Amino acid sequence: MIGISKSFPGVRALEDVSFECRPGEVHAICGENGAGKSTLMKILGGIYRPDGGEIRIKGQPASFAHPVEARRAGIGIIHQELSLLPDRSVAENIVLGAEPTRRGVLDRTAMRAGAREILARLQSSIEVDARAGDLSLAEQQMVEIAKALASKPSILVMDEPTAALDDSEASRLLDLVRRLRRDSVAVVYVSHRMPEIAAISDRVTVLKDGRKVLTDRTEAMPTGRLVRCMVGRDLEEFFPPRGAADGGVLLQVNEGGNATISDINLTVRRGEVVGVAGLEGAGKSALARAIFGDRPFTRGTMQLNGQPFAPRSSRDGIRAGVGFLPDDRKREGLALGQSLRDNAALTLRAFARALALPSAGAMGNLTLDQRLRALDVRAARFDDPIRLLSGGNQQKVIIARWLARDPQLLIFAEPTRGIDVAAKAAIYAIIRDLANRGRGILMISSDLPEVVGVSDRVVVMHEGRIVGECPSGASEEDVMALAVGHGGSVAEPASACGS
Numbered sequence: 479m480i481g482i483s484k485s486f487p488g489v490r491a492l493e494d495v496s497f498e499c500r501p502g503e504v505h506a507i508c509g510e511n512g513a514g515k516s517t518l519m520k521i522l523g524g525i526y527r528p529d530g531g532e533i534r535i536k537g538q539p540a541s542f543a544h545p546v547e548a549r550r551a552g553i554g555i556i557h558q559e560l561s562l563l564p565d566r567s568v569a570e571n572i573v574l575g576a577e578p579t580r581r582g583v584l585d586r587t588a589m590r591a592g593a594r595e596i597l598a599r600l601q602s603s604i605e606v607d608a609r610a611g612d613l614s615l616a617e618q619q620m621v622e623i624a625k626a627l628a629s630k631p632s633i634l635v636m637d638e639p640t641a642a643l644d645d646s647e648a649s650r651l652l653d654l655v656r657r658l659r660r661d662s663v664a665v666v667y668v669s670h671r672m673p674e675i676a677a678i679s680d681r682v683t684v685l686k687d688g689r690k691v692l693t694d695r696t697e698a699m700p701t702g703r704l705v706r707c708m709v710g711r712d713l714e715e716f717f718p719p720r721g722a723a724d725g726g727v728l729l730q731v732n733e734g735g736n737a738t739i740s741d742i743n744l745t746v747r748r749g750e751v752v753g754v755a756g757l758e759g760a761g762k763s764a765l766a767r768a769i770f771g772d773r774p775f776t777r778g779t780m781q782l783n784g785q786p787f788a789p790r791s792s793r794d795g796i797r798a799g800v801g802f803l804p805d806d807r808k809r810e811g812l813a814l815g816q817s818l819r820d821n822a823a824l825t826l827r828a829f830a831r832a833l834a835l836p837s838a839g840a841m842g843n844l845t846l847d848q849r850l851r852a853l854d855v856r857a858a859r860f861d862d863p864i865r866l867l868s869g870g871n872q873q874k875v876i877i878a879r880w881l882a883r884d885p886q887l888l889i890f891a892e893p894t895r896g897i898d899v900a901a902k903a904a905i906y907a908i909i910r911d912l913a914n915r916g917r918g919i920l921m922i923s924s925d926l927p928e929v930v931g932v933s934d935r936v937v938v939m940h941e942g943r944i945v946g947e948c949p950s951g952a953s954e955e956d957v958m959a960l961a962v963g964h965g966g967s968v969a970e971p972a973s974a975c976g977s
Contacts, residue, residue, distance in 0.1 A: 482531035484517055489858070491517045492688045494531070499633065499664040504655060506667045506679035506696065509708055510898040512856070512868040513685040515668050516558060519635050522666075523555040524548035535633070546575060554631030558638040558668075558869075558896055559808060560618050562625075564611025569593035571610050572624045596624040601650050615806050616643050616758045623651065634658060637668040641896040644758040644924040645958065652678050670898045672701045673927075684708055705899055716903050717931035718910040720950060725749045727784075728918035729887055731769070734778035738764040739942040742778065746887065746918040751909060753933030754922045756961050760939040762922045763805060766889045769920070770802040771795035783886060801880035803873070805891040805922070811876050814865040818857055821864045822846055822878045849878045854904060870894075870901025877908060888912060891922045906932050926954040 484492040492514045499505040507515050520526045522533065524542030533540045535551055542548040548555075562571045569590045570577075578588040593606040602620050604613065610621060623639060636655070640648035655678050658665055667679055675682060675696065682699050684691040684707040691707050699707075725748025734742035739761040746752050754762050767773040769780070771789025780787040782798055789795040795802065804810040812821055823846060847860055853874045857867055864872060873893065880888060890909065894902040909932060913919050923929040929936055936948040938960035946960035 479518065479522065480532045480534065482518060482521060482533075483529045484514075484521060484526060485529055490688055492521075492528075495685065495688070495690050496531075497683055497690070497693075499666050501632070501662040501664050502659050503681065504659055504665040504667050504679045506669060506675045506682040507685065508669070508675065508682060508704060509685035509691075510868075510870075510900050512687075512871075513708075513898075514688040515685055516637060517688075518685070519555060519637055519666065519668065522548065522633075522635060523553060549575065549629050549631075552629075552632035553635070554626040554629050554633070555635040556623050556626045556637060556639050558641065560615075560622055562610045562618055562621060564609070566610055567606065568597075568604055568608050568610055568613070568621055569606040571621055572596060572606075572628050574625065576629055592628065593624065596627050599627065600624060600654060614758065614763075616647060619643060620647070631663065633664045633666070635666045635668070638670065638896050639667075640669070640671065640674065644756075645926060646757055646962075648674070670896070670902070672704065672899070675704070676701070708899065716899075716906070718907050720751075720934055721749055721910065721914045725916050728782065729769070729787075729920075730781040731775075732779045734768060734775040734780065736764070736768055736773065736776045738773075739768065739939075741943050742768075742775075744937060744944065746920055748886075748916045748918055749913050750934050751913050751919040751921055751932055753929035753936040754920065754939060755924075755926065755929045755936050755957050756939035758924065760961065761942040762924075762939055763891060764942070765939065766802065766891050766920065766922050769795070769887075770800055770889055772802070796883070796885075799883075799886040801883065801885035801888045803876050803880070803888070803890050803893060805895065807869075807872055807876060807895075812864055812872060815863055817862060818850060818855065818860045818864050818867070818875050819846055821875050822850060822882065824879055846878070846882070849881060850875065853878050853881075853908065868897070868901070870897035870904070873897060873901070873905060874908075877905075885917070887918045887920065889920045889922070892924060893921060894923075894925065894928060902928075926957060930954055930957060 479497045482492055482495045495514065495518060497518065509515050517526065521528050524545040524547050540551055572593040573589050578585045578592065590606050597604055600620055600623060604617050604620060610618065613621065626634060640651055643651065652674065655665055669675055679696045681693060682696050682704065683693040686708065727745055728748045729746040731742050731744040742765060754765060756762050764773065768775045770792055771794045772792045774790050787798060789798060808814065813824065850860055855871050855874045857871060864875060893905050909919055909921065921929065921933060930952060934950050936952060936957055937944050938946045938948065938957055940961060948956050
């Protein structure tokens with residue numbers, strides 16, 4: 479890609495960016511949200527047409543008016559935003575656009591066999607006849623990956639491919655990338671996860687504000703230098719200092735359970751950040767939704783602020799003073815066609831209240847725009863559609879929404895999924911500030927460094943139960959041992975870390 483430029487109304491997304499990837503190479507692209515990474519890859523994939531510059535594939539000029547043309551040229555793209563057809567089967571999604579036929583009719587036997595073969599390469603047990611919309615977010619991400627591999631690309635773009643995966647699934651995916659490298663596939667790897675970049679890539683290119691900062695060998699780019707190139711400064715105190723949770727018990731769950739989770743005993747204190755860790759399918763999301771009232775507990779008891787708490791719906795949870803940031807912000811947290819202001823006001827009882835909202839603590843009596851600015855939401859205008867924002871800024875808008883209601887308990891599910899290191903640091907600072915102001919925080923995360931670095935203590939789930947608890951300062955290895963079922967018996971009460 480030579481001298482690529484691209485503008486949108488009011489935004490210069492790319493300015494004279496050049497980039498190359500060789501057969502058998504894994505070339506990482508890094509940068510803050512809004513740096514231009516996804517735009518550059520969408521141009522390569524035929525979704526956008528560049529305003530200037532040239533694409534060459536195997537030395538020959540190439541121009542794509544449609545993604546199908548890019549796919550025929552050997553380019554496969556795993557997009558950060560899921561694009562599955564929810565009412566179609568897994569197999570139908572995997573072969574979409576390249577369906578096998580026999581005598582002019584769809585060959586369903588060949589379609590299902592081909593889908594199984596690709597999923598087997600990913601070491602996935604997803605059923606090919608399952609409805610895509612019924613899958614978990616991580617399973618949908620695996621189907622997206624399988625879909626990209628189905629065309630046997632010579633160039634594979636992976637845009638945040640592990641954002642929805644837990645550590646074990648991400649490890650299997652990185653093994654697949656290594657096999658693709660041996661097969662001479664050119665892999666373009668877009669990621670915010672520094673350890674993955676160090677482990678898998680040969681070279682790294684950094685973009686900032688739509689321009690290329692540098693390209694260098696990965697071994698010459700330690701994390702500190704990479705971060706400085708991305709954000710223009712050192713990120714001191716990436717994980718903010720922990721506070722002291724001395725405000726008493728806010729949430730108490732006793733023997734909670736439903737069809738998905740069992741024997742849940744959990745305490746969250748005011749001023750405390752409690753992390754919830756575990757592998758995909760361990761029950762983390764189900765725990766969050768049960769507490770919020772979205773998919774309620776059917777047995778056991780809860781108390782919130784010393785009072786019985788039994789929400790039967792998310793409305794009940796909101797009324798009681800609980801906020802919930804879902805793990806899939808695009809599908810469950812945002813109205814993508816509406817403005818930033820509209821999205822920030824979605825949980826208010828009346829939209830007019832968004833103009834002047836009372837709130838305790840540092841936020842004070844701020845208008846909605848002031849709240850968005852206080853959270854450093856970066857947008858040309860707050861009445862622009864929220865779909866135009868980067869993932870980090872979208873997440874901040876959802877946080878602004880909940881700050882307007884000033885909840886006692888905030889549940890963050892995968893709070894930094896798919897956002898850059900600078901935005902992560904900002905989200906962590908917000909979480910800690912809320913805790914310091916006496917709110918209770920329950921943080922569900924598949925990112926082990928995050929859950930260990932931010933939390934005051936970590937509860938670990940395995941097969942629908944809490945099987946252990948790790949105090950502040952525990953290692954990632956301690957948490958993982960419990961997560962895989964090696965740190966204690968699930969028949970016993972929550973064990974101490976490492977027992």
